Amino acid sequence: MDKSEVIQQLEDTATLLALKENSSVFEARAYENAARALGTLNGDIEQLVSEGKLKGTPGLGPTLIKRIEEMVTTGRFSFLEELRASTPAVKIEMLRIPGMGPKRINTIYDQVHVNSIAELEQACKDNKIAVLPGFGKKTQDKILQGIAFMQEHANRFLYSVGEQEAEQIRTALAKLPQIVRLQVAGSLRRRRETVKDIDMVVSVADDAGSDVRNAIMDFFTSQPSVKAITGKGETKASVILSTGIAMDLRVVGDSQFPYTLHHFTGSREHHIPLRRRALSLNMTINDYGLFKVESGKEELVPCKDEKDIYAALGMEYIEPELREDTGEIEAAIHKQLPVLVQESDLRGVIHAHTTWSDGKNSLREMAEACMARGFSYVGITDHSKIAAYAGGLSEDDLRRQGEEIDRLNEEFAGRFRILKGTECDILRDGSLDFSDEALASLDFVIASIHSIFNLPPAEQTQRMIRAISNPYVDIIGHPTGRILLGREGYTLDMEAVIEAAAKHGTCIEINANPLRLDLDWRHLHRARDLGMKIPIGPDAHNLAGLDDMRYGIGVARKGWLRASDVLNTLETEPLLQFFHSRRSQKK
């Protein structure tokens, strides 16, 4: 068991301990602390255990050291297994309802004996929750709202989840020699932030028989991640995968592939004006082909790929990410589509955490991982002092972190640069959590809201705009604060926020964490048109988090951004110049 797995098991233990009756919240917290402590330790966990080096680490006492040793040496963790066996599944499910924590869950479970979310919903409707001690009508209503939110999003999945599932199957299918072409379609190909299901299209030789098609379907439906088969024929098979996500596979002859792929890539909204365009040219398009209609007879327009389809319609090729009917048809007709930014355009990372606050890896580890990924710089942005839950830095910490950065930069000179930054909390009134002196000592400043989410919209908007107009603030972090499938964003007027940011020359980031993807692509158009430079930030809390950058690229592409619109396509010196010049302009 490697370090990240051990940390995960410790965190799971903390969750289950919190749900356990009569358990101390501090015991649960001890497991959280231990997970964090382990995260800050450098080196291979097996070696640390075998050499007895865990002893003396703050947060790891005799019990936890013994438990970590068990995990590392046996690959199992009996304490967690027992906890899992003794915790009703419904309690864990209830944790996902906003506003429900261990105390309320246990009260409800003990006194109303609910065994499912459905039973909890009924109990609320029967007014059985409001009468419990410490509960009331409003809490009951809030639980109902939370359940409704959960159900509304229950059949959707994060893009990242769909992507991983699809990639696994795509890799497996790609090994079949009978398959000529193979492509993910649907909302996943369009890089929507959440997806309902996975669509995949494969082609076989036009003269391939039933046996070839059936063999592919047999192979597909017998994949290890397939949990249930809901339909299976020669041209289409439908399954449910282990994560619960549904998947359709379609098999077509290779000459039909472009039309089918295009059809199942969508979106429906994109296809409506596209069909209108086809009709205006006496053509018609469906999943079987593009046809020229003359005197009532249809004649296929041969297309070897999607580019040919758009070309036949007198249009530039439209990238899948843009197929949402937000002006792409018109732009393609007039050959005005942007060249979209790509992952390879990125030169560095802006927005990453380290063990100085709630990150799992050290400054050095984060910097070296960025170097290994070919980046020229990383902007380190640990939390500010009020974010105590995340180990926020005091101004003195910030200064000492700066000294460590100076030392590392000396070592990396000429190869790589660590930029001094912060993710500074925006306080209730829109002021910042660090003094101007502290902020002035940094290369750049990200300001984010992490508390007081539901001020009245006008007040929340003013709070954000005040932060935007602060001369030291370069970037607003995760501007809506939404958690995909989990929580709505802050109550603020995003249009007004974007305009204020553009006016003050303040950037708004695309937070590339797959749970956030915030700023939303629907707002990017506007920001770009106002001339804003958009940083793509992974908000990385560990090394793996650095790879989330690609999700941010997906959002940027959906928002029509070119490489020149993205801040961190700049090399180190121009970027520092950008921060420097805008700061002196604003003051």
Added chain:
DNA sequence: GCCGTTTTCGGCCCGACTGTTTTCAGTCG
């Protein structure tokens, strides 16, 4: 479960909200 000692058990990053209370418990980040 860990820590720091006022060495043997009480406190445990913190600030703010909401909804329940009528001074506070629970949740969140």
